[in-house]
Amino acid sequence: MPATIDLEDLSFDEGAHLLIARGLAGLCPGDVLTVWGVGAAFDLMLGAWCRTAGHRVDSPDPDPTVGRHPVHIIKGLKEDHRWARAVRAGRSGQPSAGADRRWGLAARGALVGSGGPELDVRWVERDLVWADVAPTLYARAAANQWNPDTAVDWNRGPTLPDDVEDAVVQVMTYLVENEQAALMIPARLLGSLHPQFREVMQLLAAQIADEARHVEIFTRRALLTRDEMGRSGVEGRASLQSLLDEPDFTLASFLLSVLGEGTFVDLLGFLHEHAPDPVTAQVTALAARDEARHVAFGVAHAAHVVDVDPTFRGRLRGAVERRHDALRDTAGLSSAVYDSLVLLAAGSWEPAAVRRGWRAVQALQARMDDGRRRRLSVIGFPDDEAAELSALHTRNFM
Incomplete structure (x- = not known):
């Protein structure tokens, strides 16, 4: 069954992207998520969000019987660049033999996105x-x-x-x-x-x-x-x-x-x-x-x-x-x-x-x-x- 979500009048500045991301999470690259919505600047905001996240958008003509149209999101291969090289800050249960300053203040065992400042500490062993x-x-x-x-x-x-x-x-x-x-x-x-x-x-x-x-x-x-x-x-x-x-x-x-x-x-x-x-x-x-x-x-x-x-x-x-x-x-x-x-x-x-x-x-x-x-x-x-x-x-x- 095709994946579909209806955002109703929820706009992107009210959290619409959270529902879209949730709908895409269970799909494989190339799968399609059909999204309905009438929120403010819906098409514009949706297109911008998809480009940032690495997905493609296909917007068919509006359906005159319902006064709105669906948008088809084709899930892309691109991962969020912040997490492409993410690593775990050790294991939650016990300290690592050596800590990486690039983990910063991340909780032990957290998934640490790449980038960000190194922690200025001396004792890492x-x-x-x-x-x-x-x-x-x-x-x-x-x-x-x-x-x-x-x-x-x-x-x-x-x-x-x-x-x-x-x-x-x-x-x-x-x-x-x-x-x-x-x-x-x-x-x-x-x-x-x-x-x-x-x-x-x-x-x-x-x-x-x-x-x-x-x-x-x-x-x-x-x-x-x-x-x-x-x-x-x-x-x-x-x-x-x-x-x-x-x-x-x-x-x-x-x-x-x-x-x-x-x-x-x-x-x-x-x-x-x-x-x-x-x-x-x-x-x-x-x-x-x-x-x-x-x-x-x-x-x-x-x-x-x-x-x-x-x-x-x-x-x-x-x-x-x-x-x-x-x-x-x-x-x-x-x-x-x-x-x-x-x-x-x-x-x-x-x-x-x-x-x-x-x-x-x-x-x-x-x-x-x-x-x-x-x-x-x-x-x-x-x-x-x-x-x-x-x-x-x-x-x-x-």
Whole structure:
């Protein structure tokens, strides 16, 4: 039976071409589609559309009995030039080993028409950014987002001795400074990542949101009873700048998450244990939970890269050594922060308490070292090399 459609009074500026294209879709080249219509400028618009799409038009004389005439469209061989060389942007279910910048922002697995601008991103190789655990970690991160206004009971404001409150303010100031670096680094990496690796992009976006909340809650705790923040030492800023200066995706992730944030998880646990008030205990526990996810991705990603290319361990080692050399002449953790940690662990200025606080901070540093060594071992470093690299990590913790 001949293919026929009746457009009635539907014009091309109202979508008539959609019905024509649908009618032609099931036909073979050379088949005829008969179209009836009385819409505005019907013949003119139909002819123009068919020429663009590669079809021929045969318009017989009008039928005087009906006051209109059919148009016969002979389906052509020509395909829409935009799709003649179309390719798939990988497969929907999993990222490609290599992404094509010409895919632009197309969804993974989409049919990408030829032409258009290339995406200006740096990281297009899966194994340089990937970890199999990324989708699971993103799902966990999405499920565990929290609101600083409601997750923390800000009404339980502390009534602490001035020197203890000063110590809290100083430590919170230090935490904010470090979290701001931890916010900027994944933001920079995210902007250089091909969307073919969307699970990693989503995880980095969640990490950025985490760090933004951490900056907020540590700032709010610092200013809960004070009008000003504490001190920012040049040694701390120099240490963090060395993280910002690392351009490589894996090396930046390794230095920030495996070594820095991994060490920070221990610090947050210490602060939670020795928190002198409920708000400090809450904000450090919330931040530590988020940071553990960041560390998990950093370790899994570094382990993935080393598994693909065992020689990459040399580059990881080189990054640690370069950073150590760059910071060799700095003083490490500022005395203002170190002394504040001692006081928080001590709880008072009694000599026995100060001794206890000092030893607690020393024990914290030992736990930090042990944690770094274990994470380095997971990545594939032998125990002796893991111990050596851990010892080279910045004394500023992050």
